Amino acid sequence: MMGLADFLIIESVLGNTGKTNKKRFFRPLAPGCGQLFSYLLLISALALSACTHINHNITISGTSDYRHYPEGGGLFVSTAFGPDGRLWRIVPEKKHVYVDYSTDLGKTFSAPVAINTESQRIKVSGENRPGIAVDRSGRITIIYAAESDQPVTVYFSVSADNGRSFSTPSPLSDKASEANSFQGRLALNPSGQAYVFWHDERNRTDWKQPGNSIYYTTIGNLEPPVFVAQKLSDTLCDCCRIAAAFDTDAQPVLLARFIYPGGIRDHGLIKIQANSKEPRSWQVTFDQWGIEACPEHGPAIAISDDGRYHIAWFTQGSARQGLFYAYSSDRGQHFSKPLPFGAPEKLPGHPDIMVQGKRVILTWTEFDGVKTQLLIRQSNDGGQTWMQAKSIAESTAGVDFPFLLSNNHGTFVSWNSKKEGYRLIPLN
C-alpha cells in the first residue's frame, strides 16, 4: 500500500496530512468572480446543512438507507450475523466508524453507534475494509484502518454488552507507531476465537525487497486485552487483501497474493500449525502474472466440513486471465484444473466463496459500462460440476464487493451500493 520507505519523504508527508489545509492549493479567484462563486458555494452549503439537519431529526433509526448517517454512510461495509439472528454491520465514514444492526434481515437498521468517539482519518477501500465478527456469546469484535503516527494503522474494538458500547479503539500491531499496518482480515475460528491477519511493513528495511509481511494475532477476553503479533510470511503483494478460512482441525488457512521470484504475482496458501510449529506456506496458483503493479484484487477461500479447500481468484497472468475456481481434496497440496467463471468481456471481479457440505457458492460482480450485475454460481457436488451463472441483483452506481454469509434463516449475499443502499439478498 502506501509509505514505502524508499520514499521516506512520502511517508513523512503522509504522516502529517492531518495538519494541512486542503484548500490551500487553490489560489484565490480574480476579484468579482471569486465573490460570485463564494456566494454560490455558501448558498449550496446552507441548503445542504439544512437538509442534513432535518434528516437527522426525523430518521433516528430504522431506516434502510444511510440518510440518518452524519456523512451519508460509506460504500465499503462489512456484516456478520449474531447468535440471536441479528445482522450486525460496520460502516466507515471519513472520520468515524459506526456499528448498527438489523432485526429484519437488512431491510432496516438501528441507530448507529460510533466506535471512535475521537475523530480519526479513516482509511478505507475495497481491499482495505473494516471487519466485524460476533461470537456465540454475542461479543462483537470490529477492526478498521485509520491514520495514526503512521499513515495507516489497523485498530480494533470490542463490545461485551451486545453493541451498546465499544471499547476505546486500540492499534492491533505492537509496532503500529513504527510501521504501517493495513488490510486487516478478521475471522472467528469454530469455537469463536477472533483472529486478525494484516499487512505489516515493519520488516521492510531494504525497500527494494518485494512485498509486505503478514502478521496476525488472536483477540481474547482479557481486559485490557493482551496479544502478541506473530509473523506468518514475507513477500505478500502489497495491494491485495488476505482471505482466511479454518481447517477441520480449527487451524487458520490463508490464501493471499504473493510476489514470487521474477515478480510473479500468483497466490499461495499459509497454514498455521498447532503447537507453535512454524507456519507452512506454498504456491497454489500458477498463472504467471509477472508484473510490478498493484492488482487490488484479493482472493477468496472456504473449507468444507470434509476438509476440501475451495478457492476463487483473479489473475491477468500469461497462463490465464479472469476469475477462476479450484478445489483441493488433499489440504491444498494439489488443486483441480482452474475453472474460469464470469463473462470475460464484462470485467468479472472480486469473488467470494462459501461452502455448506457439498454445496459451493460463488458470487462476484460484472460491469457492462452502465450497470453492475451481481452474479452467483452454485455446485451441489463439492465443486465437480456447476450450474449456470445467475444474475441476482444490479446497480447503476458505485458498488462494494459482494460477500456470502449464512445463518439458520438461510444463505445470503451481502451487497452495498451507493444508489440502492445496502441489500441482503437471499439465495434459494
Next chain:
Amino acid sequence: MSLKKIFSVLLFIFLALLNISAQAEKPILNAFTAGSYQQILTNNANQPFMLVIWSVTCSSCLKDMALLSSIHKSRPELKMIMLATDDLSAADQVQQILEKNQLSGIENWIYADDNTQKLQFEIDPKWYGEMPRTYFLDSAHLRTGVSGVLSKEDYETLFKKILN
C-alpha cells in the same frame, strides 16, 4: 438529484473555475468525472501525450514516481498527464506526493465520482484497475496501455512509438 449531489456539482464547478485562474504553485487537481477522458482527448487533439494513472495507496505507483519526475524534466516536449484514482478526501496526500516528486506543474486529475468503475470503463473497457496504468497516445490518439512499473528503456521505446 439530491441536494448533496447538487452541492458537489456546484463545488466542482467552483473548483474548476479556481483552477483555470490559478497559477501552478501547488499541484492543481482537476476533478475527473464522467466525460473527462473524452475532454482530455479533445483538449489534446492532434497531440501525442502520456496518461499516467496512479493512487496514493499503490506502492508500485510510488516506486514509479522518481522516474516519471526525471522523464518530465528531461523531456519537457512530451505532454504528461497524471490521474489519481483516490477519493477526493485524499486530495492533500495526492498533492503532497506530486509536490515532493516535482510533478506539480503538469496536468493533474483526481477521481471525483463515487462510481469509479464507470470512470475506469470510460478510460478503457478492458482495464481491471491494476496500477500503475500508463497510456501512450500518438497524435491520432492511437494508444498503447501498459500495466505496471516501466523502466526508462520501456518509456523511451513507447515514446518513440507515439512521437513519430
